[in-house]
Amino acid sequence: MSAAYTTDEMMTVAAARMLRNGAVCFVGIGLPSTAANLARLTHAPDAVLVYESGAIGAKPGVLPLSIGDGQLAETADTVVSTPEIFRYWLQGGRIDVGFLGAAQLDRFANLNTTVIGPYGKPKVRLPGAGGAPEISSSAKEVLIVVKQSKRTFVERLDFVTSAGFLTGGDARERARLPGKGPVAVITDLCILRPHVTTRELEVTSIHPGVDRGTIAGHTAWEVRFAESCDATAPPSAQELQVLRDLQARTAAAHGATDGAAAESA
Amino acid sequence: MAEWLSLAEAIAAHVRDGDTVAMEGFTHLIPFAAGHEIIRQKRRNLALIRMTPDLIYDQLIGAGCARKLTFSWGGNPGVGSLHRFRDAVEHDWPAPLELEERSHSDLANAYVAGASNLPFAVLRGYSGSDLPRVNERIRSVTCPFTGEVLAATPAVRPDVTVIHAQKADEKGNVLLWGVLGVQKEAVLAAQRAIVTVEERVRTLDAPPNACVLPSWTVTAVCEVPRGATPSYAHGYYERDNAFYRAWDGISRERERFRAWTEEHIVHTRDFNEYLRVQNDPGIQVAYR
Numbered sequence: 001m002s003a004a005y006t007t008d009e010m011m012t013v014a015a016a017r018m019l020r021n022g023a024v025c026f027v028g029i030g031l032p033s034t035a036a037n038l039a040r041l042t043h044a045p046d047a048v049l050v051y052e053s054g055a056i057g058a059k060p061g062v063l064p065l066s067i068g069d070g071q072l073a074e075t076a077d078t079v080v081s082t083p084e085i086f087r088y089w090l091q092g093g094r095i096d097v098g099f100l101g102a103a104q105l106d107r108f109a110n111l112n113t114t115v116i117g118p119y120g121k122p123k124v125r126l127p128g129a130g131g132a133p134e135i136s137s138s139a140k141e142v143l144i145v146v147k148q149s150k151r152t153f154v155e156r157l158d159f160v161t162s163a164g165f166l167t168g169g170d171a172r173e174r175a176r177l178p179g180k181g182p183v184a185v186i187t188d189l190c191i192l193r194p195h196v197t198t199r200e201l202e203v204t205s206i207h208p209g210v211d212r213g214t215i216a217g218h219t220a221w222e223v224r225f226a227e228s229c230d231a232t233a234p235p236s237a238q239e240l241q242v243l244r245d246l247q248a249r250t251a252a253a254h255g256a257t258d259g260a261a262a263e264s265a
Numbered sequence: 266m267a268e269w270l271s272l273a274e275a276i277a278a279h280v281r282d283g284d285t286v287a288m289e290g291f292t293h294l295i296p297f298a299a300g301h302e303i304i305r306q307k308r309r310n311l312a313l314i315r316m317t318p319d320l321i322y323d324q325l326i327g328a329g330c331a332r333k334l335t336f337s338w339g340g341n342p343g344v345g346s347l348h349r350f351r352d353a354v355e356h357d358w359p360a361p362l363e364l365e366e367r368s369h370s371d372l373a374n375a376y377v378a379g380a381s382n383l384p385f386a387v388l389r390g391y392s393g394s395d396l397p398r399v400n401e402r403i404r405s406v407t408c409p410f411t412g413e414v415l416a417a418t419p420a421v422r423p424d425v426t427v428i429h430a431q432k433a434d435e436k437g438n439v440l441l442w443g444v445l446g447v448q449k450e451a452v453l454a455a456q457r458a459i460v461t462v463e464e465r466v467r468t469l470d471a472p473p474n475a476c477v478l479p480s481w482t483v484t485a486v487c488e489v490p491r492g493a494t495p496s497y498a499h500g501y502y503e504r505d506n507a508f509y510r511a512w513d514g515i516s517r518e519r520e521r522f523r524a525w526t527e528e529h530i531v532h533t534r535d536f537n538e539y540l541r542v543q544n545d546p547g548i549q550v551a552y553r
Contacts, residue, residue: 029342029343030343052369053291053292053293053444053446054291054444054445054446055444064343065342065343065504065506065509066292066342066343066504066509067291067292067342068291068292068293068342068444068446069292069504070293070443070444070497070499070503070504072444073293073443073444073499079443079444079445080445081445081446081447081449081450082291082316082369082373082445082446082447083373083374083376083377083447083450085373086369086370086373086374086388087370087373087374087377087388090370091370091388091389091390110393114366114395114396119395119399120399122354122355123355124351124355125339125346125350125351125354125355126340127338127339127340127346127347128336128337128338128339128340128366129337129338129366129367129368129369129394129396130317130337130338130368130369131338131368131369131370132368133368133370133390133391133392133394133396134368134369134370134388134389134390134391137389137390137392137393138389159395160393160394160395161394161395161396162393162394163392163393163394166393172393175392175393176392177392177393178389254506
């Protein structure tokens with residue numbers, strides 16, 4: 001019998017499992033950073049974590065609250081300037097995986113982190129693009145981690161900040177984006193992957209204790225389920241232990257939880 | 266040659282109403298003391314540039330110093346929204362704020378273009394993004410060799426750049442290390458540059474390849490210990506994460522923000538006195 005765990009822990013563990021050992025990963029702050037560090041501390045000790053503040057090969061002992069925390073610089077293999085990180089390393093084609101969060105996404109995994117409502121007179125002004133447009137285009141592939149709700153999984157984005165598969169099908173290829181785009185969206189309910197031809201996200205794995213009705217009820221479009229839809233393995237005792245230790249160390253260092261409030265890229 | 270000045274003298278001499286001002290520092294070495302002094306001296310109509318506006322521009326925007334903001338990510342890192350920035354964009358308070366919104370990659374390239382004395386930056390960016398639809402200065406250029414269409418965006422050329430660094434020597438040569446951001450490019454792209462430093466030293470003893478800004482690239486240098494707090498200065502002090510969180514409450518309502526700004530910035534003589542107020546538990550109990 002495994003210990004009880006939260007849906008947030010399931011999401012973080014499922015996201016961490018997606019990162020393969022040895023991958024060079026450009027990490028956004030918040031949920032992506034938590035998941036990437038959990039991966040590094042479990043099955044992917046040789047994953048290379050790259051932060052847009054210029055830290056390459058960062059191995060922080062606690063989770064950073066901001067993308068440029070001193071911990072990242074102190075534990076990195078090298079620290080380069082901001083122009084260099086975007087020019088030589090991201091645009092240069094050296095990033096295997098871009099790990100992003102989002103305020104909103106649509107069925108083709110396009111991301112909005114800019115505004116809710118019209119751009120000129122927004123209802124909610126979100127932080128904006130950060131590194132996301134170029135991470136989502138230049139990284140060889142993209143992982144997205146986000147909590148699922150009708151407010152985040154919307155029928156239509158008010159603003160496309162960063163491209164997923166645009167209007168679907170071969171739209172991304174036709175727009176000549178260098179990377180192949182999102183390969184998985186990991187939520188607190190399930191894992192979605194783009195359909196091989198339509199590129200529409202479909203549920204490919206459902207977390208324990210979640211049913212299809214719940215996922216449909218947390219998605220503003222009529223969400224599809226893959227023919228062979230798996231059950232996500234629950235977090236192992238080891239995964240939970242490492243995650244909880246990391247969050248406890250972080251809380252002790254920052255007096256906060258995991259900095260997941262701001263999903264910057 | 267850089268001139269050693271007090272921060273008040275440097276801002277009075279080199280930051281003028283209507284200027285285009287870049288105050289850089291990527292989470293690290295954010296020149297907060299200089300931002301406060303600009304508020305204290307009541308500069309107006311500034312066109313502010315900064316990749317991550319952070320609390321420093323939230324304060325300047327809320328205090329009514331800005332008419333325009335060029336930026337790429339406007340949040341309170343690890344906390345949430347910048348409420349003064351949002352209030353200006355969503356409700357024109359205290360004044361309408363013109364936005365020029367770009368991506369990190371674009372602005373980093375645009376500082377490089379500015380430092381390189383080029384008119385525009387070229388990058389493989391913005392494909393599929395709506396940002397070029399709302400910023401007519403994000404355009405494209407066709408590579409004359411391959412025919413590839415690339416994003417072209419205007420160089421950043423500030424009237425004045427302000428940064429904070431760890432050390433400067435007697436002559437005003439400046440040394441910084443750790444997360445470097447775009448500070449070097451921002452200084453070299455600008456007409457004038459003000460650098461505040463943690464300490465004035467006899468010699469830098471910098472190794473070859475260290476990030477050094479020679480004295481003759483800097484207009485004024487000012488000794489302001491802890492001048493980057495609540496951000497951090499690598500090797501000197503850590504980021505004041507508690508203040509970043511407290512700012513969420515301080516800045517959420519206009520009146521509370523105004524009271525905080527009056528007590529901490531307008532009515533303090535300089536950053537030293539700000540630090541005394543900021544570290545006075547009797548005063549701070551009202552803001553936590």
